[in-house]
Amino acid sequence: MLILGVLLLLDRLPRATVADPARAVWPASAVLPVGQPLMFKAGGRIPVPPGTPVAHASALLAMPVSHPSELLAFWFAGQRESGADVQIAASQFDRIKQQWSAARFVVNRHTLADQLGFGVRRLGNPVAWVDGQGRVHLFVVATGLGGWAAARIVHLRQSHPAQDFAALSFDVERVLPLSWFWNKSFLVRTAPLSLKDGGMVLPVHFEMGIKYPVALRFDASGDFLGMVRISSRKHLLQPALLISDESRWLALMRDQSLMGKVALAQTLDGGRHWNDLPDLTLHNPDSSVAALALAPESMFLVHNSLPKGRSVLDLSASTDGQNWVLAQTLARGAAHEEFSYPALAWAGNSLWASYTDQRQAIAWQQFSFVAPVR
Amino acid sequence: MEFDAFSRMLFSSTPLLPNGTVSWLALHLGWAIVLGSVALLVSSWLLPRYRWTLALLALVWTLLPNASSPAFWLGLAFQSPSLMSVVLCVNWLLGYAALRQDTSTRHTVTDSWSQNVLLLLGVLLGWGLLLDTLAWFPVSIYAWGFGSMALALVLTMATLLWLLSGSRTAALLLAVLAVFVLTRAPTGNLWDALLDPLLWVALQLGYLLTVARRYWRARRLRAATHA
Secondary structure (H helix, E strand, O other), rough: HHHHHHHHHHHHHOOOOOOOOOOEEEOOOOOOOOOOOOEEEEEEEOOOOOOOOEEEEEEEOOOOOOOEEEEEEEEEEEOOOOOOOOOOEEEEEEOOOOOOOOOOEEEHHHHHHHOOOOOOEEEEEEEEOOOOOOOEEHHHHHHHHHHHHHHEEEEEEEEOOOOHHHOOOEEEEEEEEOOOOOOOOOOOEOOEEEEEOOEEEEEEEEEEOOOOEEEEEEOOOOOOOEEEEEEOOOOEEEEEEOOOOOOOOEEEEEOOOOOEEOOEEEEEOOOOOOEOOOOOHHHHHHHOEEEEEEOOEEEEEEEOOOOOOOOEEEEEEEEOOOOOEEEEEEEEOOOOEEEEEEEEEEOOOOOEEEEEEOOOOOOOOOEOOOOOOO | OOHHHHHHHHHOOOOOOOOOOHHHHHHHHHHHHHHHHHHHHHOOOOOOHHHHHHHHHHHHHOOOOOOHOOOHHHHHHOOOOHHHHHHHHHHHHHHHHHHOOOOOOOOOOOOOOOOOOOOOHHHHHHHHHHHHHHOOOOHHHHHOOHHHHHHHHHHHHHHHOOOOOOHHHHHHHHHHHHHHHHOOOOOOOHHHOOOOOOHHHHHHHHHHHHHHHHHHHHHHHHHHHOO
């Protein structure tokens, strides 16, 4: 009995007290004019590292105003998707120069494996977040034995607090422990939801045979606090989180079923419990979506809007997250062309979108609510 | 069904995850002990002196850093072994060494009830966790493994089992729990410390072998009685 008591005490003492209920925050501190049309400001392709014909799955990260970068973009690039040479590339949008820097690689599987102590076969989707101390965290898909379905999520943290993009490097924090089955088949793709306490909720999904979405909570330092399943349906993945109010959030999800629509789930208690809602009327041709609520009643969604194929990529707007209207068409191509895997961010009073352009490059567009001065 | 009160009770604390050094040690030391035991087990045709040398070589090889170590490749596929697998291997190694020292008596493994209870619980836990991975249940069993409540329940059960049976298996379970509380190895989740999929498969094979052996013994006995 003494052993029991001592072990229970040793377990309980180092644990932090229960985290407060999660409260989300909108990224746009200023009140945005609801219903104001978006104005295209700038766009193009982010420079890619030389000798990398494939680029896919970008993530955008808005940096604090004191940082020389307005935005950081991360994506995976190499000779081919799932290639042995695929690395995580990054570029910064310089706040003063107002242009993207040359891209550089910031994570490769060999250094990752060295730090983890075990092998990593391939790298995939990156997702970025900046913590309360201004350190960038990267969550990267890393496969073991068996392709994407055997993937794990590796959590990396910025090595040095330096703000110089050329010095941006990462150290492995850990592989996130998410399943008992050799921790296989959890992937990350969509952006985290920021919380009032400085922490965040990271949406991830399981995809071995079935697909289901999960929300992970982290504190202000990036320490893992727990996990909750978002949907009871088994064909939904890559949840994109939207704030409706600080405790009511929506998850818009990719639907793998035939002729799918954008799937929807909601939580009313800051992510403790989720329940499925009827699908949106928007088509989802088994493709990833990006969602961002800038302010109350100001929500945006980037999605492939045709029932089949990824040749059209639209930016839609909504006040409630359930009824969407087209705001802009970001890309439209021939039937075989692909514009996919979008990301959204709010930085420098602009809405930024990035997406995979033909799996060869990462395209970006910047929108403003105020007409640009001519 | 409302699980709020129940989940609040289970999630009354934040997870504690191991740091990088502990994770590295859990991976390398864990596989070193497991592979050392396997080397000893499969080399029964060798002289004892060579068997120990082989086991030691396997152990040292696995402790090497990076891709030169089997742990690098085993970790790629299976991550770290559970603490239970490691403790069972240590226990087996110690038992084997003791047996070699004391050749005058022949040790036999007794099929104690507490061992059977733990075997059954291990098999059931594995099925529960596998089905949980496939999202069969409305709540996540795996997530409970990060909280204090799951640890308190398993600790209480192990202590009671040990007090009632005094068995070595229950003591081993307590040892696993103690190492877990002190190190959080291998992942910070209690279920990963108690059971890994390979051990779970081994438990089931062991259980099936026991059942088959009993069946054949009973059949032989029946045949002998009839004759």
